[in-house]
Amino acid sequence: MAAIPGNVREILKTLEAAGYEAWCVGGCVRDILSGRTPEDWDVTTSALPEEVLAAFGAGALPTGLKHGTVTVRTAAGAVEVTTYRVDGDYRDHRHPENVTFTRSLEEDLARRDFTVNAMALGLGGELRDPFGGRRDLEQGVLRCVGDPDRRFQEDALRILRGMRFAAVLGLELQCETAAAMEKNRALLGEIAPERIQIELVKLFRGAWAGRVLEAHPGIVGVFWPEVLPMVDFDQRNVHHCCDVWRHSLAAMMAVPPAPELRCAALLHDIGKPDTFTLDGDGVGHFYGHAKVSGRMAEGMLRRLRFPNEFRERVLRLIAWHDRDIPRTDKGVRRALRLLGEEELRLLLALKRADNLAQAPAYRGRQLEIDKGEAILERLLAEDACFSLKQLAVKGNDLLALGLRGPAVGRALETLLNKVVDGELPNEREALLEFVTKS
Numbered sequence: 390m391a392a393i394p395g396n397v398r399e400i401l402k403t404l405e406a407a408g409y410e411a412w413c414v415g416g417c418v419r420d421i422l423s424g425r426t427p428e429d430w431d432v433t434t435s436a437l438p439e440e441v442l443a444a445f446g447a448g449a450l451p452t453g454l455k456h457g458t459v460t461v462r463t464a465a466g467a468v469e470v471t472t473y474r475v476d477g478d479y480r481d482h483r484h485p486e487n488v489t490f491t492r493s494l495e496e497d498l499a500r501r502d503f504t505v506n507a508m509a510l511g512l513g514g515e516l517r518d519p520f521g522g523r524r525d526l527e528q529g530v531l532r533c534v535g536d537p538d539r540r541f542q543e544d545a546l547r548i549l550r551g552m553r554f555a556a557v558l559g560l561e562l563q564c565e566t567a568a569a570m571e572k573n574r575a576l577l578g579e580i581a582p583e584r585i586q587i588e589l590v591k592l593f594r595g596a597w598a599g600r601v602l603e604a605h606p607g608i609v610g611v612f613w614p615e616v617l618p619m620v621d622f623d624q625r626n627v628h629h630c631c632d633v634w635r636h637s638l639a640a641m642m643a644v645p646p647a648p649e650l651r652c653a654a655l656l657h658d659i660g661k662p663d664t665f666t667l668d669g670d671g672v673g674h675f676y677g678h679a680k681v682s683g684r685m686a687e688g689m690l691r692r693l694r695f696p697n698e699f700r701e702r703v704l705r706l707i708a709w710h711d712r713d714i715p716r717t718d719k720g721v722r723r724a725l726r727l728l729g730e731e732e733l734r735l736l737l738a739l740k741r742a743d744n745l746a747q748a749p750a751y752r753g754r755q756l757e758i759d760k761g762e763a764i765l766e767r768l769l770a771e772d773a774c775f776s777l778k779q780l781a782v783k784g785n786d787l788l789a790l791g792l793r794g795p796a797v798g799r800a801l802e803t804l805l806n807k808v809v810d811g812e813l814p815n816e817r818e819a820l821l822e823f824v825t826k827s
């Protein structure tokens with residue numbers, strides 16, 4: 390078992406030396422037992438918050454006293470130390486009315502959401518696991534601590550956390566847990582959109598995200614009802630062997646786990662049910678679906694308060710997903726100009742995945758994408774110009790020629806467009822001559 394890091398050991402030792410119990414708890418214990426590297430280490434202790442503050446003096450900050458949390462600063466980063474606690478009644482499906490501190494580790498573990506999150510690890514390597522979290526991890530099962538129905542009614546965010554842990558850890562939802570998630574899903578409507586968004590982003594990264602979403606579209610449909618018409622929507626088109634929902638999930642799982650890319654893949658065809666038409670031969674078409682998908686996705690991302698940058702990137706990827714792959718120098722330079730290198734690479738990944746998620750006979754597009762990618766690599770290696778930063782002429786050069794105000798910006802844009810289109814070389818003399826003559 391991976392060792393507890395030195396700074397966390399020091400915290401446990403300090404608390405034990407002062408006469409209290411102290412354990413690593415929650416996500417970090419789950420992660421090391423499943424061979425992952427914990428992102429952060431949380432400590433739980435029998436010491437009351439003021440006792441923790443006293444034990445660490447100036448190194449401790451009362452960051453969440455109401456919930457019993459004190460942040461201890463260490464050279465290797467901050468560690469949250471939380472007093473054993475029991476949650477009071479939940480009245481709004483979100484937050485306990487009050488919390489009370491306890492001196493019992495078992496009581497603290499019992500308030501936690503899933504068995505795999507309800508384990509504590511001591512300094513000497515001792516594991517406290519009253520709910521069988523270790524066995525569940527080994528057997529690949531995600532199970533609530535206690536009665537699932539009650540636990541999801543207390544705090545509905547746990548429904549989405551459950552999907553997230555299943556997606557990230559590759560766990561199967563235990564059947565009563567899964568049934569209670571579905572039964573109580575409408576309660577997610579009472580959860581703050583920002584909190585749903587945070588869980589969703591973590592879920593998108595999961596290597597098993599497709600499987601979990603496929604099993605539970607109804608839960609997603611509580612905050613994103615737009616996904617529901619995709620489920621089982623027959624495309625009636627030889628290019629496709631899956632309904633829109635399964636095609637979208639297949640595309641989502643075929644892109645790298647960057648959340649924007651996963652999200653764009655999930656939503657790229659969401660406008661398909663609304664744009665469906667059947668021609669005289671009984672073939673389905675979705676004219677203009679990229680535009681409609683973009684409009685719908687914008688509303689969905691705004692509703693969950695995704696950051697502007699995230700939203701704008703997803704919308705650009707959706708808007709471009711249905712365009713031809715650029716396969717000429719000029720086409721790739723234009724795409725670079727409009728998207729930049731990073732985003733063009735994301736777009737190529739999305740196009741690759743979109744094509745891989747089509748019917749096997751129509752996956753030949755991969756070769757076109759290879760070609761676009763090869764041009765991209767060559768242009769980058771040649772230091773091709775596709776942004777104002779790379780243009781051989783700057784604003785000052787144009788001021789020196791007597792241009793003023795907005796005319797400077799306009800001239801720079803014109804020059805860049807001509808260079809990108811191959812009509813002018815990216816050379817100072819030639820560019821200045823063009824400006825003088827026009």
Ligand code: ATP
Binds near residue numbers: 501
């Ligand atoms: P990660 O940090 O990887 O997102 P985590 O399991 O550490 O996962 P946190 O949100 O950091 O998740 O919470 C730490 C621990 O607190 C959890 O492992 C769980 O024991 C408990 N916990 C967090 N949120 C809830 C909740 N809504 N209901 C019950 N217990 C919770």
Ligand code: MG
Binds near residue numbers: 416429
């Ligand atoms: Mg954590």
